[in-house]
Amino acid sequence: MDTLKFIGRRLIYLVVMLFGVATLVFILTKMVPGDPVTANLSQRALNDPEIVAAYRAKHGLDQPVIIQYFLYIRNLLQFDLGTSIRTNTPVLQDLQRCFPATVELALFAIIVAAVLGILFGVISATHRNSAGDQVVRAVSVTGVSIPSFWFALIVLYFFYYKLKILPGPGRLSKQFAAPQTVTGLFIIDSLLEGDPAKALDALSHLILPGFVLAAFTMGLITRTTRSNLLDVLSADYIRTARAKGLSRGALIRKHALGNALIPVLTVIGLGLGNLLGGMVLVETIFSWPGVGQYAYQSVLSNDYPAIIGVALLIALNYMVINTVVDILYGVIDPRVRYS
Amino acid sequence: MKYSIKKIFKSNALFTIGVIICLLWIVLAILAPVIAPYDPIAQDITARLQAPSAAHWFGTDNFGRDIFSRVIYGGRYSILAGFLTVIIAGAIGTFYGAIAGYVGGVVDNVMMRISEMILSFPSLILAMIINAVMGSNLFNTMFALIIVAWPTYARLMRSVVLSVKENEYVTASKALGAGSFRVLLREIIPNSINSVLIMATTDIGNQILMFSTLSFLGLGSAPPTPEWGMMVSDGVDYFNKIWVAGFPGLAIFTMAMGSNFIGDGLRDLLDPRLRKQF
Numbered sequence: 001m002d003t004l005k006f007i008g009r010r011l012i013y014l015v016v017m018l019f020g021v022a023t024l025v026f027i028l029t030k031m032v033p034g035d036p037v038t039a040n041l042s043q044r045a046l047n048d049p050e051i052v053a054a055y056r057a058k059h060g061l062d063q064p065v066i067i068q069y070f071l072y073i074r075n076l077l078q079f080d081l082g083t084s085i086r087t088n089t090p091v092l093q094d095l096q097r098c099f100p101a102t103v104e105l106a107l108f109a110i111i112v113a114a115v116l117g118i119l120f121g122v123i124s125a126t127h128r129n130s131a132g133d134q135v136v137r138a139v140s141v142t143g144v145s146i147p148s149f150w151f152a153l154i155v156l157y158f159f160y161y162k163l164k165i166l167p168g169p170g171r172l173s174k175q176f177a178a179p180q181t182v183t184g185l186f187i188i189d190s191l192l193e194g195d196p197a198k199a200l201d202a203l204s205h206l207i208l209p210g211f212v213l214a215a216f217t218m219g220l221i222t223r224t225t226r227s228n229l230l231d232v233l234s235a236d237y238i239r240t241a242r243a244k245g246l247s248r249g250a251l252i253r254k255h256a257l258g259n260a261l262i263p264v265l266t267v268i269g270l271g272l273g274n275l276l277g278g279m280v281l282v283e284t285i286f287s288w289p290g291v292g293q294y295a296y297q298s299v300l301s302n303d304y305p306a307i308i309g310v311a312l313l314i315a316l317n318y319m320v321i322n323t324v325v326d327i328l329y330g331v332i333d334p335r336v337r338y339s
Numbered sequence: 340m341k342y343s344i345k346k347i348f349k350s351n352a353l354f355t356i357g358v359i360i361c362l363l364w365i366v367l368a369i370l371a372p373v374i375a376p377y378d379p380i381a382q383d384i385t386a387r388l389q390a391p392s393a394a395h396w397f398g399t400d401n402f403g404r405d406i407f408s409r410v411i412y413g414g415r416y417s418i419l420a421g422f423l424t425v426i427i428a429g430a431i432g433t434f435y436g437a438i439a440g441y442v443g444g445v446v447d448n449v450m451m452r453i454s455e456m457i458l459s460f461p462s463l464i465l466a467m468i469i470n471a472v473m474g475s476n477l478f479n480t481m482f483a484l485i486i487v488a489w490p491t492y493a494r495l496m497r498s499v500v501l502s503v504k505e506n507e508y509v510t511a512s513k514a515l516g517a518g519s520f521r522v523l524l525r526e527i528i529p530n531s532i533n534s535v536l537i538m539a540t541t542d543i544g545n546q547i548l549m550f551s552t553l554s555f556l557g558l559g560s561a562p563p564t565p566e567w568g569m570m571v572s573d574g575v576d577y578f579n580k581i582w583v584a585g586f587p588g589l590a591i592f593t594m595a596m597g598s599n600f601i602g603d604g605l606r607d608l609l610d611p612r613l614r615k616q617f
Contacts, residue, residue, distance in 0.1 A: 020456045031472055137353065141603070145595035147548055149555045150571050150588030157581050274461055281463075281552065285575070295464060296556065299471045307468055315459050322459075 006330045014323045021315045025308055026072055030065065081312070082305035086298060091309035094294060099313070100184020101171060102283070102290035106275045107185075108210040113217035114268050118261070120218075121225020126252060128230065136222065143219025148278065152212045152285040159208060167205050169287035176201055209286040213278065217271035224267045229260040262333055269325030273318035351607065357600025364594050368414030377405035379412040379565040388580050398582040400573055402563075406582065409565035410590050416477070416566045418594065421547035424484045429539050431485070432492020437528055439493065440500030441519070451497065454490035462487040466553060475558040484549055488542070495538055499531040506530070533609055541602030544595035551591045567591045 045051045056062040060071045075082070081091035117140075124136040160168040167173060171186055176198045179189035187206075190199035232238065233256055241255050279292025287293075291310060298306035348355050367374060377395075383403035391398040397406035439450040457465070469483035503509070504527055512526050551568025553559045560566045567587045574584025 017452075017456065017459065020452065021459055024456050028468060028472060134353070137603070141353075141596055141599045145544055145548070145592060145599050147551060147555075147568075147571070147588055147591045147595070149552060149568075150584065150592065153571070153575065153578065153584050153588070154581075157578065161579060276461065278461065278463060280467070281555070284556075295467070299467050300557075302471065307471070311460065311464060311468060314461055314464055318459050318461065 003331060007327050010323050010326055010330075014319055017319055018316065021319070022073065022076055022312065023069075025311050025315075026069055029304055029308060076312075081309040084298070084303055084306040084309075086301045086303040086306065091305050094306065095291065095309055095313055098289060098291045098294045100181075101186075101288060102276060102279055102292060104185040104187065105206060105209055105213065105279070105283075105288060105290060106272060108206045109213035109275055110217065110268065110272045112210055113214040113221055113271060116214070117218045117221025118225050118264065120222040121264075122229060122252070122257070124222065124226045125229035125233065126248075137226075140219040140222035140226075143215040143217075143222070145219075146215055148212055148216065149281045149285060151215060152209070152282055155208050155212060156285070166208055167201075168208070169285075171202060171205055171288065172198070173201050173205070209282050209288060213275055213282050216278065217268075217275060220267055220271060221264060224264050225260065228263050229256060232256045232260045262329065265329060265332075266325055269321050273321045276314055276317050351604045353600045354604025354607075357597040357604065360593050360597030361601065364414050364590070364597070365418060367411045368418055371408075371412045371415060375405075375408035375411055377408040379409045380404065380563045388577060388583070390580070391582055397586040398580070400570070400583050401577055404563075406570070406586050409570060410567070410586055413565040413567045413570060413587060413590065414594075416560060416564065417547050417551055417568070417591065420477070420481055420484075420550045421543045421594075421598075424481055424488060424546040424550070425539050425542050428485045428488035429492050429535060429542075432489040432494075433496050433528065433532070433535055435489065436493035436496025436498075437500050437523055437531065440497035441504055441523055441527060447497070451494070454493045457487070457490045458494075460487075462549065463552060466549065467556065467558060470553060470558040475553075477560045480550060480553050480559045483553070484546055487549075488546065491542075492535060492538065496531060496535055499534050500527055503527055503531045537602055537605045537609060540605055541599050544598030544602075547591060547598070548595050 045055075053062070060068050063071070079092060081095075083089065084091050084094055087094055120136045120140060124133045124140075127133050156168060159166040172178060179186060179193050179195070179198060182189050182192055186202035187199045190196070190202055229252075233252075238251065238256060241251055246255075276291070279288075279290055280296050281292070282288065283290045283292035284296050291313065294306065295310040297303075298310060348358075371379075381404065383399070386395075386399050386403040387401055389395055389399045389403075395405050395407065397410060400406055400409070435450065435454070439447045466480075466483040466487050469486055470479055473479040473482065509522060509526050512522050517525070550559065551566070551571070554566045554568030555572045557569075557572065560569060562569065567590050570587035571584045571591070574580070574587070577583045
């Protein structure tokens with residue numbers, strides 16, 4: 001019962017926060033200096049007062065701001081994000097097209113980040129202050145300090161241009177046609193088509209952008225794992241377990257790691273949310289047709305409906321992931337539920 | 340503190356390296372007019388895209404400008420922007436968080452929800468939107484970075500204040516008749532500021548990264564300003580001439596890494612639990 005109450009509370013909180021974010025986005029767009037009419041209509045259309053008036057009426061711009069706000073919220077509740085000025089298609093449709101590419105890349109990156117991050121963190125904490133610890137710490141600091149746009153260029157230069165061992169930009173090599181969309185994830189869709197060669201090609205295209213994207217989150221996960229494991233290892237129950245004669249390996253595997261990894265879960269969740277946002281650079285450099293590239297192109301062409309759509313999608317993702325992590329957290333660690 | 344700083348220099352090699360790297364870049368940026376062998380914006384089309392050599396240590400870019408000179412001048416923009424963003428965002432966040440934590444109740448709740456809304460946007464996207472809305476120039480880029488950065492400080496400060504305000508010296512100060520503002524300014528903030536300072540040290544690197552990322556995307560300073568992020572983006576078109584993007588990127592990377600090393604070292608120093616041996 002407690003768990004259900006806890007989940008219910010988190011879900012209500014999610015709805016309130018979503019509403020707040022939608023409002024924040026609305027306020028941001030109202031802060032735009034200049035008139036959206038001048039931005040969106042051609043000079044010739046602007047000279048015709050009738051066209052301007054019709055445009056204003058169509059988009060509700062002739063209404064007071066508060067009415068505009070209610071119209072905006074009503075449209076959102078009906079999943080109507082407006083039409084993109086640049087692509088001239090509904091923003092929701094654009095996002096549905098871009099999103100799977102981003103999800104595929106983000107999932108690959110978060111798996112890389114979590115596996116390497118936890119592994120490095122454990123090595124670093126259990127061999128504290130050794131040469132290995134220093135190397136791992138240097139690698140994790142490298143991960144959080146390397147500019148991803150630069151890292152992307154460097155790996156492309158070496159692995160694609162010089163060594164020619166990994167494919168460059170894009171989701172598939174030229175000889176393959178995109179698989180029939182089922183999930184939108186190329187690896188899975190290619191396998192569903194029964195074409196393992198294509199799936200492998202899609203996977204190999206994920207490696208460079210995936211590792212570049214994973215670097216930052218991997219650094220964070222390494223640090224969190226290390227400091228939490230060190231904390232847990234100095235706890236009394238670990239000393240007791242040691243006194244009972246447990247070996248070091250068993251102690252870490254059976255007693256310490258489980259507790260130390262609970263906070264790491266949050267970092268992985270936050271990391272996944274951030275990855276979806278951090279896509280802009282990596283997708284732009286690797287010509288990855290996802291939400292990040294869409295966001296960048298929309299910002300460049302002042303395509304406000306599209307920008308709002310992307311902002312809402314990413315904030316929604318971030319909050320949903322956070323809520324899921326919070327709920328998982330409460331389920332795993334009962335202390336959280338009662339605080 | 341003095342004693343421990345000396346000790347940390349001895350015991351923590353990464354901290355020392357961090358200090359050296361950051362000081363080096365700062366000195367280079369300050370002394371740029373003296374050190375730079377060439378004018379950072381002077382073009383020489385006959386010498387375009389030359390590989391690193393004795394005449395041009397870091398090579399030249401597509402306008403024949405000396406990349407070494409541009410990199411050391413570039414530090415002036417990136418490092419200054421990083422420091423200013425952290426100082427201003429840190430100050431706003433510190434007061435905001437301190438007030439929320441100290442006053443508590445509904446005020447705290449509302450203040451924290453507002454900051455969480457900003458945090459629920461990925462920082463890069465939010466900074467991009469603000470920049471797009473306000474128009475892109477150096478000042479607006481920094482403004483966008485500050486808007487995105489302050490809530491993290493507010494959250495940290497609030498959590499520290501929640502525990503600090505329970506201390507007896509706070510009660511004592513109140514009993515002596517000090518008003519809320521005085522208690523906040525004289526007792527609570529000075530005793531909570533350590534964690535904010537540690538975070539700020541690491542954050543300088545992050546802000547330099549964010550700043551150059553926005554410049555890379557064309558949302559920062561205007562050409563021909565020698566700004567690190569923009570210089571990397573100049574190199575994208577000359578991808579096989581790796582030095583054009585390589586050296587400015589290396590500058591961003593090492594500066595961010597240095598600030599991370601310093602932050603980590605300070606954290607180890609101030610958190611006694613982490614000093615314990617396993």
